[in-house]
Amino acid sequence: MTEALVNVEHLSRVFDVSKPWLNRVLERDEKKFLVAVNDVTFEIRKGETFALVGESGSGKSTIAKLIVGLIRPSGGQISFDGKNVATQGSSSMRQLRSRFQMIFQDPFASLNPRWRVKDIIAEPIRTFGLEGEAARWQTRVDELLETVGLSSGDGAKYPHEFSGGQRQRIAIARALSAQPEFIVCDEPTSALDVSVQAQILNLMRDLQDEFGLTYLFISHDLSVVRHMATRIGVLYLGRLVEVAEGKTLFKDPQHPYTKMLLDAVPDLEMTGRARKPVEGEIPNPIDPPSGCAFHPRCALANDRCLSEKPELKLHGTTETACFAVDEGRV
Amino acid sequence: MSDALLSVRDLVVEFPTRKGILTAVDSVSFDIGRGEVLGVVGESGAGKSMTGSAIIGLIEPPGHIAGGSIELAGERIDNLPLEAMRKVRGKRIGMVFQDPLTSLNPLYTIAEQLIETIRTHLKLSERDARERAIGLLDEVGIPAASRRIDDYPHQFSGGMRQRVVIALALCAEPELVIADEPTTALDVSVQSQIIDVLKNMCAEHGSSVMLITHDMGVIAEAADRVAVMYAGRLAEIGPVRDVIQDARHPYTKGLMGSIPTLMHDSDRLTQIPGSMPRLTDIPPGCAFSPRCPKAFDRCFSVQPACERHEDREVACLLYDEGGRP
Numbered sequence: 001m002t003e004a005l006v007n008v009e010h011l012s013r014v015f016d017v018s019k020p021w022l023n024r025v026l027e028r029d030e031k032k033f034l035v036a037v038n039d040v041t042f043e044i045r046k047g048e049t050f051a052l053v054g055e056s057g058s059g060k061s062t063i064a065k066l067i068v069g070l071i072r073p074s075g076g077q078i079s080f081d082g083k084n085v086a087t088q089g090s091s092s093m094r095q096l097r098s099r100f101q102m103i104f105q106d107p108f109a110s111l112n113p114r115w116r117v118k119d120i121i122a123e124p125i126r127t128f129g130l131e132g133e134a135a136r137w138q139t140r141v142d143e144l145l146e147t148v149g150l151s152s153g154d155g156a157k158y159p160h161e162f163s164g165g166q167r168q169r170i171a172i173a174r175a176l177s178a179q180p181e182f183i184v185c186d187e188p189t190s191a192l193d194v195s196v197q198a199q200i201l202n203l204m205r206d207l208q209d210e211f212g213l214t215y216l217f218i219s220h221d222l223s224v225v226r227h228m229a230t231r232i233g234v235l236y237l238g239r240l241v242e243v244a245e246g247k248t249l250f251k252d253p254q255h256p257y258t259k260m261l262l263d264a265v266p267d268l269e270m271t272g273r274a275r276k277p278v279e280g281e282i283p284n285p286i287d288p289p290s291g292c293a294f295h296p297r298c299a300l301a302n303d304r305c306l307s308e309k310p311e312l313k314l315h316g317t318t319e320t321a322c323f324a325v326d327e328g329r330v
Numbered sequence: 331m332s333d334a335l336l337s338v339r340d341l342v343v344e345f346p347t348r349k350g351i352l353t354a355v356d357s358v359s360f361d362i363g364r365g366e367v368l369g370v371v372g373e374s375g376a377g378k379s380m381t382g383s384a385i386i387g388l389i390e391p392p393g394h395i396a397g398g399s400i401e402l403a404g405e406r407i408d409n410l411p412l413e414a415m416r417k418v419r420g421k422r423i424g425m426v427f428q429d430p431l432t433s434l435n436p437l438y439t440i441a442e443q444l445i446e447t448i449r450t451h452l453k454l455s456e457r458d459a460r461e462r463a464i465g466l467l468d469e470v471g472i473p474a475a476s477r478r479i480d481d482y483p484h485q486f487s488g489g490m491r492q493r494v495v496i497a498l499a500l501c502a503e504p505e506l507v508i509a510d511e512p513t514t515a516l517d518v519s520v521q522s523q524i525i526d527v528l529k530n531m532c533a534e535h536g537s538s539v540m541l542i543t544h545d546m547g548v549i550a551e552a553a554d555r556v557a558v559m560y561a562g563r564l565a566e567i568g569p570v571r572d573v574i575q576d577a578r579h580p581y582t583k584g585l586m587g588s589i590p591t592l593m594h595d596s597d598r599l600t601q602i603p604g605s606m607p608r609l610t611d612i613p614p615g616c617a618f619s620p621r622c623p624k625a626f627d628r629c630f631s632v633q634p635a636c637e638r639h640e641d642r643e644v645a646c647l648l649y650d651e652g653g654r655p
Contacts, residue, residue: 055517163605193373193544193606198588198599205598220518227590227599250592262592264522266547268574269593277526278519281487 004043005182005214006067010076013037013062017286034286036062038238039076041312044182049208049215051225051246053261054235057285060218063235064186067216068102080182098128101175105187107167111159117170118155121145124178144173147210149203165196172203176211184216189224201228222265226250234258237285237293239309244318254320254330256298292323300324334361335403335538336385336506342397343377343384343562345609352609354380354393356562359636362506367529367539369553369570371546371585373606377562378542382508384408385540386423387415403505421451424499424537426528428511430491433498434483440467440494441479444501451502466497469534470527489520496528500535507532510542525552546589550574558582561607561617568642578644580622616647624648 018024018031037059044050052060065071067078069085078085080096088096101124104110111120118141124130125137142152148169159167168188175183188204189197201224207213219225225232225246232249234242234257242255253259263275280297283289292310295301302323310321324330343355355377362368370378383389385400387410400408407418419425427433435443444463448454454462460479467475470493483491492512499507509528513521529552532539541553549556550570557567558579566579577583587600604621607613613620619629628647636645 055519165605194546195373195585195588195602196605198590198601199603201590202598202601222518223590223592226592261519264519265592266522266525266545266551268547268550268589268591278522281489281520282517 003046005046005081006044006216007079007082008043008063008067008076009041009078011037011040011063011066011073011078012075013059013066013071014074032286035238035288036285037066037073040235040238040240041076042233042240042243044214044216045231046181046214047208047212048230049217049228051217051219051229051232052235053219053222053225053232055220055261055282057237057282058235059238060220060235061186062238064102064184064216064218068100068184069097070102094128098124098130098178099180100182100184101178101180102184102186103168103171103175103188106191107164107171108159108191110171111167113159115158116155117145117157117159117162120159120170121155121173121177124174128178130178140177141173144177147176147207148173149199163196164192165199168192168196168200169203172200172207176207179211180213182214182216184218186218187220188217190219190221197224204228222261234261237282237288239293240312240319240321241294242318242320242322243312248316248318252318254315254318254325255294255322256300256324256330257294260297292321298324300329302329333363335364335366336362336540337401338381338385338398339401340398341381341384341395341400341408343380343389343393344396345393349610353612354562354609355384357398358559358562358564359398360557360564360567362538362540364505365533365536365538366555367532367541367553369549369556370540370542370559371544371549371556372559373544373585375561375606375609376559378544378559379510380562381559382510382540382542386419386425386508388419420447420504421502422505424502424504424507426492426495426499426507426509426512428514430488430495430515431483433495434491436483439480439482440486444479444494444498447498448501463497463501466501467494470494470497470531471523472497488516489523492516492520492524493527496524496531500531500537503535504537506538506540508540508542511544512541513548514543514545521548522551528552546574546586558585561612562609563617564636564643564645565618566642566644566646567636572642578642578649579618579646580624580648581618584621584623616645 013036015034015036017034019029054060066073121141121144122137141155145152145154150169189200217228229246232244232246233240236257242258253262260278264278289296291307292305295305304323310323312319312321313326339359340357341355342357345352345354358381372378384395395408399406445459448459448462464475464479467479472478472493513524553570556570556573558565560581565581577586584602590599602621615630615632616634619625634645634647636643637649
């Protein structure tokens with residue numbers, strides 16, 4: 001087993017979603033909290049693609065932002081290459097920061113429309129002082145543009161001159177410019193058309209091979225995840241319910257929620273595989289069900305599932321948080 | 331076809347702009363049979379939504395239908411006066427749009443919206459209309475329909491709202507339902523529920539469906555036939571299974587290859603180089619020719635027409651003489 005690059009331990013994030021103070025006093029309302037990420041533990045190994053899947057409200061984007069440090073955790077810790085991110089001093093944090101980058105979902109919002117493409121791509125180089133003279137970062141930007149399949153002349157243009165897929169290439173070039181080891185990709189293709197999505201996914205895999213990158217790949221699309229991921233974590237209402245090797249998860253899903261998700265994917269090849277219709281909807285995360293959050297939709301739920309929260313436990317190579325799996329009731 | 335419910339012939343939709351006329355839909359012809367679900371698939375800008383809007387007469391000016399005809403049950407509807415078209419819309423053609431929150435009025439309860447629509451199109455008393463509305467909500471799977479009917483749209487989740495919109499579209503027993511990306515705003519697990527509801531409701535009420543989506547998976551689940559659109563033109567039409575398993579048009583082939591699937595392991599996805607041309611610079615000849623791996627000299631000058639081979643229609647010069655390449 002290769003060593004872990006990113007370690008996430010008991011990570012939690014709580015958002016205060018209360019009404020303003022005056023309303024609370026007048027309407028006698030309590031403070032309300034939304035637990036977006038609840039006690040999540042996983043590791044990302046060097047050179048792999050670890051994917052997080054889940055539906056809206058499952059906390060996958062919150063985890064991405066926590067890992068790159070865009071928001072602070074309410075509990076737990078994240079360590080990168082053995083160093084706890086929270087306890088680093090500012091100068092060593094800065095060094096650490098240059099080793100991970102992020103690609104966002106919407107390439108129309110993540111690129112500054114008033115900057116030329118070459119300035120966008122060069123920003124991390126300048127911020128981290130990687131290349132001294134202007135002439136050197138110019139050539140570096142040209143190289144990067146060609147690496148992601150654009151031409152070096154494109155650097156002088158503005159983002160609006162590019163299509164969605166090309167903009168996502170620019171975002172990838174920007175992420176690569178700091179020569180990171182680890183890239184967090186938050187739904188990198190969900191704003192793109194399928195044929196363009198295929199181009200971007202292929203490009204991301206090529207770059208991974210070329211530069212030995214490690215990815216945290218976040219997506220709601222199981223077929224995309226299957227194509228990209230080495231290992232997969234399935235999130236439901238802020239908790240990990242299953243972590244498994246990519247192939248195992250699809251061949252032999254353990255958790256009832258994972259099974260339900262797989263059954264919900266349209267049968268494109270029309271193989272007529274047997275599928276159970278999906279029941280119910282994701283509950284409101286402000287007021288999640290007691291015990292296992294999935295129990296209201298689960299056919300295997302019993303009294304224990306209603307009261308106790310299941311922890312991730314190893315079964316074979318798969319980690320599952322489910323009492324039914326623990327007790328062999330599946 | 332004589333038994334077609336909807337018959338679109340050589341439909342052209344144009345938008346005059348300062349830079350000249352944009353052709354958003356370019357001589358598109360297809361039929362939808364009674365009770366049939368026709369999927370219309372394509373990437374953004376392919377003209378699929380515009381075709382839907384043209385059928386229900388909701389193209390935003392300055393866009394307009396510049397040619398061709400649309401017939402609903404043998405009667406032309408593309409040149410009806412506004413008032414007459416209003417009677418067709420909702421009564422004979424129901425609509426389901428992508429975002430259920432914007433297709434429901436947030437200031438009225440579900441009951442008010444359903445009853446208003448029902449009484450606009452059917453001669454029913456207030457009480458009977460309410461009965462009917464509750465019945466419909468029950469059918470689309472809203473629990474405790476008789477109580478929830480008095481709720482406002484914001485009190486429903488996304489999936490439940492889309493169920494309400496489907497009930498709204500079907501409340502006057504339309505002959506045709508146009509569903510434009512009905513599941514795009516929803517999560518996968520909810521998506522599969524909504525597809526089932528749409529499919530079953532339309533089958534039970536005998537409505538035909540034009541299902542517009544960018545998601546081939548949704549088409550595979552729900553449609554009988556599929557029309558693939560590219561740059562405002564039809565590339566291919568045929569029975570869903572045939573098109574998915576044996577795509578003929580090089581664009582459809584590329585599109586199918588670029589979708590990652592749950593079943594197959596492949597290291598690389600097939601990719602179509604480049605992207606769809608903007609409407610301002612559609613290449614001469616076949617619109618797909620600059621990206622097509624099989625393009626030959628005639629493709630760059632001759633625009634292929636949709637040729638029929640048995641139950642498939644393909645607009646590609648490779649199939650010009652009726653044979654496979």
